[in-house]
Amino acid sequence: MKLVEAIIKPFKMDEVKDALNEIGIEGITVSEVKGFGRQKGHTELYRGAEYVVDFIPKIKMEIAVPDELVNKVVETIENTAKTGRIGDGKIFIIPLEEAVRIRTGEKGTDAI
Amino acid sequence: MKLVEAIIKPFKMDEVKDALNEIGIEGITVSEVKGFGRQKGHTELYRGAEYVVDFIPKIKMEIAVPDELVNKVVETIENTAKTGRIGDGKIFIIPLEEAVRIRTGEKGTDAI
Amino acid sequence: MKLVEAIIKPFKMDEVKDALNEIGIEGITVSEVKGFGRQKGHTELYRGAEYVVDFIPKIKMEIAVPDELVNKVVETIENTAKTGRIGDGKIFIIPLEEAVRIRTGEKGTDAI
Ligand SMILES: Nc1ncnc2c1ncn2[C@@H]1O[C@H](COP(=O)(O)OP(=O)(O)OP(=O)(O)O)[C@@H](O)[C@H]1O
Ligand SMILES: Nc1ncnc2c1ncn2[C@@H]1O[C@H](COP(=O)(O)OP(=O)(O)OP(=O)(O)O)[C@@H](O)[C@H]1O
Ligand SMILES: Nc1ncnc2c1ncn2[C@@H]1O[C@H](COP(=O)(O)OP(=O)(O)OP(=O)(O)O)[C@@H](O)[C@H]1O
Ligand SMILES: [Mg+2]
Ligand SMILES: [Mg+2]
Ligand SMILES: [Mg+2]
Numbered sequence: 001m002k003l004v005e006a007i008i009k010p011f012k013m014d015e016v017k018d019a020l021n022e023i024g025i026e027g028i029t030v031s032e033v034k035g036f037g038r039q040k041g042h043t044e045l046y047r048g049a050e051y052v053v054d055f056i057p058k059i060k061m062e063i064a065v066p067d068e069l070v071n072k073v074v075e076t077i078e079n080t081a082k083t084g085r086i087g088d089g090k091i092f093i094i095p096l097e098e099a100v101r102i103r104t105g106e107k108g109t110d111a112i
Numbered sequence: 113m114k115l116v117e118a119i120i121k122p123f124k125m126d127e128v129k130d131a132l133n134e135i136g137i138e139g140i141t142v143s144e145v146k147g148f149g150r151q152k153g154h155t156e157l158y159r160g161a162e163y164v165v166d167f168i169p170k171i172k173m174e175i176a177v178p179d180e181l182v183n184k185v186v187e188t189i190e191n192t193a194k195t196g197r198i199g200d201g202k203i204f205i206i207p208l209e210e211a212v213r214i215r216t217g218e219k220g221t222d223a224i
Numbered sequence: 225m226k227l228v229e230a231i232i233k234p235f236k237m238d239e240v241k242d243a244l245n246e247i248g249i250e251g252i253t254v255s256e257v258k259g260f261g262r263q264k265g266h267t268e269l270y271r272g273a274e275y276v277v278d279f280i281p282k283i284k285m286e287i288a289v290p291d292e293l294v295n296k297v298v299e300t301i302e303n304t305a306k307t308g309r310i311g312d313g314k315i316f317i318i319p320l321e322e323a324v325r326i327r328t329g330e331k332g333t334d335a336i
């Protein structure tokens with residue numbers, strides 16, 4: 001299992017969530033974060049204003065997935081979160097050793 | 113070492129925290145997240161209202177623990193966070209390669 | 225690659241961020257968390273008040289870094305976040321299997 005963590009633009013959240021649902025992903029944990037990325041001489045637009053150096057609001061999604069779904073999940077996030085502009089975000093893949101569904105005690109891929 | 117991440121119902125936070133303290137866990141990091149889980153035809157109750165599809169407030173707890181405490185920590189969270197109803201939450205176990213206590217520079221299990 | 229997670233005192237955030245920039249780190253994700261640590265008979269000061277048992281506001285920084293930068297990043301955080309007093313925080317190092325820059329599709333160390 002893997003924990004897929006995606007940092008995306010806030011206005012893309014619903015679109016990404018819906019696309020993940022469509023490929024069968026039912027569990028997602030979302031938090032509001034502030035992001036700091038490369039600017040490389042460019043500036044990132046946020047709500048019509050230019051941000052040069054400071055933190056920009058982003059959405060972090062965490063999705064625990066079985067190994068065989070990782071590629072599909074990553075592609076789905078890439079395709080839906082991408083605008084082609086600076087600041088589209090990152091996807092990180094972290095090993096996940098165990099998962100437990102608290103209500104039932106199920107473990108492993110049955111639990112996610 | 114492992115990083116235990118638990119997504120639980122907000123009203124269970126104090127009970128889980130107290131139970132973890134009782135088994136000797138002193139360090140916990142908590143954040144407010146929004147959760148999206150399976151509904152499977154069911155709806156999840158939140159503050160007396162039925163939520164069918166949308167994000168529900170959850171609490172995320174992160175606890176860095178030595179290997180020999182992982183099972184005890186997971187069981188403690190399961191036992192205290194469980195209500196038996198839809199939405200009780202998940203526990204994820206992630207490998208933790210190193211830990212540092214910033215004040216002292218201690219590393220490894222001495223640092224957690 | 226590793227995911228470096230640091231829990232620090234909020235007033236140290238800018239200093240840590242600037243120090244990380246100076247060693248070439250351009251991407252950081254920040255969130256507001258509540259922390260619970262050891263008290264060991266001591267109390268931790270927050271805004272001039274003593275906190276004996278309860279949650280204290282902390283800042284969580286997440287930084288994806290190539291293996292060869294991990295030590296430098298950890299030392300930089302230690303040096304800048306340290307006050308020498310109770311509650312200075314923790315650094316956790318988690319394995320990171322893959323990273324993707326959503327705008328370009330770049331992967332691995334090119335993506336972070
Ligand atoms: N190395 C990193 N570690 C942790 N978080 C990162 C890292 N790089 C980027 N992020 C997070 O992802 C968000 C979006 O990053 P961003 O898309 O701007 O990456 P980038 O490398 O600057 O690419 P681009 O050139 O397309 O802007 C950042 O605001 C930050 O929250
Ligand atoms: N695969 C997953 N990845 C990331 N977060 C998840 C995942 N599954 C669940 N979560 C998080 O855990 C929270 C609680 O999940 P929940 O307890 O509803 O799981 P479930 O599988 O739907 O079980 P149940 O049938 O008992 O409701 C969700 O709101 C979400 O924040
Ligand atoms: N084992 C742990 N797992 C997860 N988070 C932790 C852990 N230990 C500490 N933290 C987080 O780090 C924050 C700061 O911890 P703190 O610096 O107080 O650690 P400590 O071990 O009590 O060291 P000190 O004796 O210097 O206070 C806590 O408020 C909590 O958010
Ligand atoms: Mg950028
Ligand atoms: Mg559910
Ligand atoms: Mg402490």
